[in-house]
Amino acid sequence: MSTAMHDTIASSGRASDSRVLRPGELDLTHKVILYLEDISVSFDGFKALNNLSLTIDAGELRAIIGPNGAGKTTMMDVITGKTRPDTGKAFFGQTLDLTRMSEPEIAHAGIGRKFQKPTIFENHSVFENLELAMKTDKRVWKSLFAQLTGDERDRVSDTLKRIRLQAEADRPAGLLSHGQKQWLEIGMLLMQEPRLLLLDEPVAGMTDEETERTAELFVSLAGQHSLVVVEHDMSFVEALGGQVTVLHEGSVLAEGSLAKVQNDPRVIEVYLGR
Ligand SMILES: Nc1ncnc2c1ncn2[C@@H]1O[C@H](COP(=O)(O)OP(=O)(O)O)[C@@H](O)[C@H]1O
Numbered sequence: 395m396s397t398a399m400h401d402t403i404a405s406s407g408r409a410s411d412s413r414v415l416r417p418g419e420l421d422l423t424h425k426v427i428l429y430l431e432d433i434s435v436s437f438d439g440f441k442a443l444n445n446l447s448l449t450i451d452a453g454e455l456r457a458i459i460g461p462n463g464a465g466k467t468t469m470m471d472v473i474t475g476k477t478r479p480d481t482g483k484a485f486f487g488q489t490l491d492l493t494r495m496s497e498p499e500i501a502h503a504g505i506g507r508k509f510q511k512p513t514i515f516e517n518h519s520v521f522e523n524l525e526l527a528m529k530t531d532k533r534v535w536k537s538l539f540a541q542l543t544g545d546e547r548d549r550v551s552d553t554l555k556r557i558r559l560q561a562e563a564d565r566p567a568g569l570l571s572h573g574q575k576q577w578l579e580i581g582m583l584l585m586q587e588p589r590l591l592l593l594d595e596p597v598a599g600m601t602d603e604e605t606e607r608t609a610e611l612f613v614s615l616a617g618q619h620s621l622v623v624v625e626h627d628m629s630f631v632e633a634l635g636g637q638v639t640v641l642h643e644g645s646v647l648a649e650g651s652l653a654k655v656q657n658d659p660r661v662i663e664v665y666l667g668r
Pocket residue numbers: 437441442460461462463464465466467468469
């Protein structure tokens with residue numbers, strides 16, 4: 395890693411220390427982990443988010459559906475600090491105002507995001523990828539050669555089991571299937587012990603079996619973690635089994651069980667009208 399890049403990471407880490415609670419200290423009074431109220435985001439006058447309000451409970455597994463352009467990814471951009479809302483409130487737990495935090499501060503506070511394109515280290519083994527993700531010290535080479543403690547080794551093993559890559563632990567990550575790479579990336583997120591996981595179209599390109607395994611993984615993570623999953627695949631959303639929020643034109647159109655929202659005439663019209 396270049397010195398400049400390392401300096402950036404180091405300084406952002408320092409900035410977060412004074413303002414952000416440790417993840418374990420997240421204030422979950424009222425059981426709410428994420429609170430969005432009247433969020434609006436405009437791009438050149440076009441409202442990508444339009445008075446969006448949404449509440450996610452601690453431990454919840456929430457699916458977000460909606461046609462292309464509904465604002466799903468923009469919503470995740472707001473939660474992670476990538477995009478600043480023009481108006482509205484965004485809180486992580488009771489006290490952390492996401493609109494006032496930087497992207498690294500938000501990540502450090504316990505919000506992990508999985509992007510569609512995996513950002514794994516292809517030339518390193520699956521095990522090493524998880525090891526690197528665990529290290530708060532982002533100096534890659536130093537981390538790799540430092541001895542793991544027993545606890546750290548156990549954490550990597552637990553995660554390998556969880557993402558079903560035990561048999562692949564010593565293989566270069568670049569040799570994994572598409573679905574396995576996605577799981578590895580999820581495992582890397584888990585190594586950072588996020589309280590809230592944001593996953594944007596996680597099963598795109600996966601086989602049916604990989605998709606089923608991914609639903610099982612997410613169901614197993616709920617409770618200990620909170621998950622917000624954007625997905626188009628309705629059989630996957632059904633397998634998640636949680637509450638579903640339908641976004642349309644930057645607002646919440648409907649919310650409830652999948653069966654309930656699928657029978658909502660407004661939802662049917664939005665999907666059929668396209
Ligand atoms: N950076 C951007 N600049 C301009 N328009 C954008 C930008 N990001 C998103 N949009 C627009 O905002 C709308 C919502 O996009 P997005 O959040 O990606 O929707 P979804 O993820 O639901 O498909 C779309 O019309 C998209 O073209």
